[in-house]
């Protein structure tokens with residue numbers, strides 16, 4: 001594996017590894033976190049394959065890609081209503097910068113849709129944009 005691929009995989013595992021950190025009780029917040037856990041799971045699969053940690057399987061990659069597109073497309077609708085929960089890491093800035101938040105969700109949709117899962121190499125080529133889209137939104141709208 002090249003250094004670049006290794007760095008990419010480390011980043012993706014970091015992003016996916018945030019999962020199960022929180023345990024909200026508010027139903028709206030729970031839905032956000034479940035949606036994001038779905039993003040985490042799909043990214044873990046795709047990142048694992050891109051980094052050679054998991055055997056490349058085109059059908060499985062296609063499924064994870066479809067899940068990622070689905071989840072990305074649901075972000076705006078799920079976050080539209082502001083809610084709060086002590087376990088939530090959602091920044092209140094989401095609702096004062098709504099258009100920018102939606103643009104970041106759309107950027108993830110675009111990156112996920114562009115993923116070419118026909119081979120490990122093409123998957124590797126597309127995963128940087130996916131990881132970047134996760135990170136871009138988390139940096140601004142997910143509290144540490």
Ligand code: HEC
Nearest residue numbers: 018019022033036039040043088089090104105108134137
């Ligand atoms: C448009 C913004 C946005 C994008 C894009 C985004 N996220 Fe998130 N993510 C959030 C916010 C906001 C939270 C905090 C939710 C909360 O705790 O209420 C979060 C939380 C999470 C969590 C923690 C969930 C939990 O159970 O606490 C994981 C895992 C996660 N995101 C993974 C990802 C991955 C992987 C991607 C990219 C494939 C991604 N996210 C893309 C906004 C985004």
